[in-house]
Amino acid sequence: MFTLSNVEGFLLLVLALQDPPPAVKIEGVPSIPAELNERLARYGQIRSAVFEDFGPDGSVLVSTRFGDTVQLHLVPFPGGRREQLTFESEPVAGGIVVPGGDVLFSKGRGGDENWQLWRLDRKLGRTVLLTDGKSRNTMGPLSRKGDRLVYGSTRRNGRDTDLYVLDTATGESSLLLEAKGEFWTATDWSPDGAKLLLLKVVSVNENQPFVFDLGSRMASPLPVPEGKAAHGAPKFGASGKVLLTSDARGEFKRALASDPAAPSHAWIEREPGRWDVSDLELGPRGEIAIVINEDGASKLEVDGQPVDLPTGTLSGLKYASNGRRLGFTLSRADAPADAYTYEIDEKKLVRWTYSEAGGLDATSFVKPERIAVKSFDGKDVPAYLYRPAREGKAPVVITIHGGPESQFRPSFSPQIQAWVNELGIAVLAPNVRGSTGYGKTYVALDNADKREDAVKDVGALLDWIAKDPKLDASRVAVYGGSYGGYMVLASLVHHGPRLKAGVDIVGIANFTTFLEKTSGYRVDLRRVEYGDERIPEMRAFFEKISPANHAEKIASALLVAHGRNDPRVPFAEAEQIVAKVRAKGREVWTVFADNEGHGFARKENRDYLNAATALFLRKHLLE
Secondary structure, eight states, X not given: OOOHHHHHHHHXXXXXXXXXXXXXXEESOOOOOHHHHHHHHHHHTOOOEEEEEEOGGGOEEEEEESSSSEEEEEESXXXXXXXXXXXXXXXXXXXXXXXXXXXXXXXXXXXXXXXXXXXXETTTTEEEEOSOSSSOEEEEEEOTTSSEEXXXXXXXTSSSOEEEEEETTTOOEEEEEOOTTOEEEEEEEOTTSSEEXXXXXXXXXXXXXXXXXXXXXXXXEOOOOSSSOOEEEEEEOTTSOEEEEEOTXXXXXXXXXXXXXXXXXXXXXXXXXXXXXXXXXXXXXXXEEXXXXXXXXXXXXXXXXXXXXXXXXXXXXXXXXXXXXEEEEEEETTEEXXXXXXXXXXXXXXXXXXXXXXXXXXXXXXXXXXXXXXXXXXXXXXXXXXXXXXXXOEXXXXXXXXXXXXXXOSOOOHHHHHHHHHSOOEEEEEOOTTOSXXXXXXXXXXXXXXXXXXXXXXXXXXXXXXXXXXXXXXXXXXEEETHHHHHHHHHHHHHGGGOSEEXXXXXXXXXXXXXXXXXXXXXXXXXXXXXXXXXXXXXXXXXXXXXXXXXXXXXXXXXXXXXXXOSSSOTHHHHHXXXXXXXXXXXXXXXXXXXXXXXXXXXXXXXXXXXXXXXXXXXXXXX
């Protein structure tokens, strides 16, 4: 029963919800109405669970959030209570179970992505730092015996990612391979622990697989077809042969068997299709699991037999050590991500976690429809369209993914569901040229001086919206993060009269300043994709296309959000575009976080940003 003090406490809580968290600084953002906060609050409570590893005694290790940050939990049996293992103030980024039941995990600080490796001693209930506390460290594969872990680290010079081996029993590390201006990543150990599979990455369209002998410290090229190609997911089989993916034979990646001893290679997949084999895993008993990316949706096959999955995206594929289980994360468009296993002998799909939908009616979540839009040059731009249940024409948000070497896929998004169900806004999520998943030619269509061709794709999407009788072409906003943020700003420059508003999340405003200030360990790979700002001709092109140099053309309302610790797109990118657009007298809302990096990972910060974004869209598309 409410007393006066209870009512006062409730009112104070509602008022507090309208203010940003302490680490978030805003400008131009009005007080968020309590009724909007109340409508969005349940979407902020939606949880998800990510499969990380197989735990001791048949359990499963997952990452999920019950407080403000994602932490590691053990699930003892399907549907069982989640036992929280880590209680860190920072989000935990991945975990691996080692012999004895202890857990290795990584975490950064304030979104800086300088991840450190830690060991959770479950008997003593304490964590031990395993790396230097300041460099960037990324976990690689664990040996079959669980006694050694490969990881990448920038500790030597802050720029190159060298490879190290960690002794999981002692916590001692030793240098394995100096990168020397190249980018290497480890993918698997041989069954006897004497060799590693490595990839030398040049770009999204080119890398080379190697076998590294730990005794001689020599890397030998893996036998694959000649020529420039992208290879992925190399894994050792029990016989010493290697299974990997490759697009050396056509537009899409297919499964390839390589024998370092022969040396020889052979294609093992059935007739090539028009979709990538995006992942594969070899079980200790010889089973082969293959994931196919079909226009963003995952299809799973085990030993050539399809597994009946709900439509969604699959990630984190891993066999249990006995080969009887295959673990993974499955995220559906209309349901949060959860941890699953496929029981090999029983041929049965088992769901381990049941993530809460925030008290919402899960049947109200909208499934998108697949569409394709003809662009200026006749190329098809694939997209997913979420339609609201409303009378009359719906306003539209075009949401553009980052990367650009990435892909919008039909996984669950609480934010999209809130826009569709609570605001009545349609959401169009395209894969503009430069996206992965549609062949190696398509992913290269926006490279270097073709950058603005992707912006022309947005113009084609606007034309398509105008022809749909259920969509309102006079009320369209564009939203995107990282490279998608650049696409937002560029779209406002080129298509401004057709756009009511734009939301730029950690976006690139000027390619020259971005490349000059992005973290050293990233810059070489980014120059391959975007171009090298040190070359006068490329620098001149960047000056021509960078939105910050055309701020006077941005007439639409703008919301800019950024973390001050962003190591990928420096915070200065947000500062310069905001200053230039405001100098022209335009409306700009800013949401800047002192304790975030490339995106908002903390729940309280993310909830506030989502509420501010919803208010911004409501003002400019609905009022």
